[in-house]
Amino acid sequence: MKTIAIDANEANINQRLGVNVYAYELLQAIYKLQDIWKERFKFVVYLSREAVADLPKEVSGVWEYKIIKGKGLWVLTKLLPHLLINPNKVSLLLSPSHYTVPFSFVPRVCSIMDLGYLKFSGQFKKIVYWQLKYWSAISILVSKKILAISEATSRDIVRHYPFASKKVVVTELGFDSSKFTSKVPHKDVRRIKERYNIVDDYILYLGTLKPNKNVEGLIEAFFNISSDFPRVMLVIAGKKGWMFENIFKKVKELGIEDRIIFTDFFPEEDKAPLMAGAKVFATPSLWEGFGLIALEAMACGTPVVVSNSASFPEIVGSAGVLVDPKNPKSIADGITKVLNMSRKQYNSLREKGLERAKMYSWEKTARKTLNVIDSLVYEKHI
Numbered sequence: 001m002k003t004i005a006i007d008a009n010e011a012n013i014n015q016r017l018g019v020n021v022y023a024y025e026l027l028q029a030i031y032k033l034q035d036i037w038k039e040r041f042k043f044v045v046y047l048s049r050e051a052v053a054d055l056p057k058e059v060s061g062v063w064e065y066k067i068i069k070g071k072g073l074w075v076l077t078k079l080l081p082h083l084l085i086n087p088n089k090v091s092l093l094l095s096p097s098h099y100t101v102p103f104s105f106v107p108r109v110c111s112i113m114d115l116g117y118l119k120f121s122g123q124f125k126k127i128v129y130w131q132l133k134y135w136s137a138i139s140i141l142v143s144k145k146i147l148a149i150s151e152a153t154s155r156d157i158v159r160h161y162p163f164a165s166k167k168v169v170v171t172e173l174g175f176d177s178s179k180f181t182s183k184v185p186h187k188d189v190r191r192i193k194e195r196y197n198i199v200d201d202y203i204l205y206l207g208t209l210k211p212n213k214n215v216e217g218l219i220e221a222f223f224n225i226s227s228d229f230p231r232v233m234l235v236i237a238g239k240k241g242w243m244f245e246n247i248f249k250k251v252k253e254l255g256i257e258d259r260i261i262f263t264d265f266f267p268e269e270d271k272a273p274l275m276a277g278a279k280v281f282a283t284p285s286l287w288e289g290f291g292l293i294a295l296e297a298m299a300c301g302t303p304v305v306v307s308n309s310a311s312f313p314e315i316v317g318s319a320g321v322l323v324d325p326k327n328p329k330s331i332a333d334g335i336t337k338v339l340n341m342s343r344k345q346y347n348s349l350r351e352k353g354l355e356r357a358k359m360y361s362w363e364k365t366a367r368k369t370l371n372v373i374d375s376l377v378y379e380k381h382i
Contacts, residue, residue: 001040001042003088005045005094008047011096012051015265022292023096025173031056033370034059083101092376094108095139109147117129118133141163144376147169147170174364192277198235201229203280205283208240208241216250217331219247221328232339236262239266275297281297286309298319302350302353305320
């Protein structure tokens with residue numbers, strides 16, 4: 001039996017976004033598959049503080065947590081020296097993030113969400129950009145395998161780091177089909193609409209307010225069609241990230257404060273009802289490593305309008321409307337196309353989205369990840 005370590009700090013928070021969701025769902029999915037690996041692996045899950053309540057429960061000799069308390073650059077100051085001693089006799093370290101230990105006698109596998117920061121460096125604080133750029137490059141260099149969450153991310157990795165071409169494995173993301181479903185109860189949709197005073201049809205954006213999400217472009221697009229659809233609102237659900245000030249400035253400049261609802265951070269348990277109640281889900285990001293949020297919306301039966309770049313065409317295919325994220329008119333035209341659809345056309349697009357979503361699951365993500373682990377420590381596949 002081999003001991004596999006996971007740096008699970010990205011999952012060990014209560015309000016999860018982006019890579020936190022990925023790390024958490026991957027942990028849960030691997031844990032649920034223990035019947036197929038428990039005779040071959042033991043997982044030691046490293047954390048910098050006590051595990052939050054919803055992480056998988058410990059199973060003696062199968063799934064255990066190791067708390068190495070620390071803050072700041074914990075991977076460098078705590079995890080790295082611990083693995084050099086390697087008291088747990090770890091055979092491999094899985095880091096479901098861009099940041100793995102730069103030096104270790106233990107083989108490493110890291111996950112890369114996207115490399116958008118290399119193209120849009122101005123959309124990051126300098127310290128965040130430099131950390132992403134150099135630590136990610138080191139992680140790609142030292143890892144035995146690199147998990148790319150989409151074909152688009154895989155292509156970017158190989159383009160920027162050709163030496164990594166034989167190390168990249170695509171492990172697409174999934175979604176929680178028990179939560180994101182076309183059968184979200186109507187009472188839950190009504191409850192959410194009442195909470196945020198949504199009385200009419202609405203276009204929904206859901207995600208962190210930060211530059212790459214192109215919320216300003218969406219707001220401008222909505223302004224361009226607002227007079228054509230006077231009873232349609234734009235709901236922007238998500239907490240403030242960074243460099244978000246221009247979003248609110250744009251709304252004020254256009255004078256459409258009464259047509260846009262900002263919810264701030266949105267509880268995970270309320271995402272599905274908010275998606276299910278929307279007429280259109282719009283996410284014209286400048287880049288996305290995978291576009292999980294669009295997949296979740298399709299799974300709820302809501303037509304999506306997404307960017308025609310990065311990973312979106314790969315994930316959505318013909319089951320959504322693709323637009324040019326750099327062109328507000330294109331975004332506006334895409335939304336208008338859905339809003340003007342006949343019932344038959346709308347339901348057809350809705351059904352395409354539901355079918356497309358069936359292609360993805362966290363179990364598939366976990367199985368592909370386990371196969372990578374198995375290929376490195378046993379040179380076999382599960």
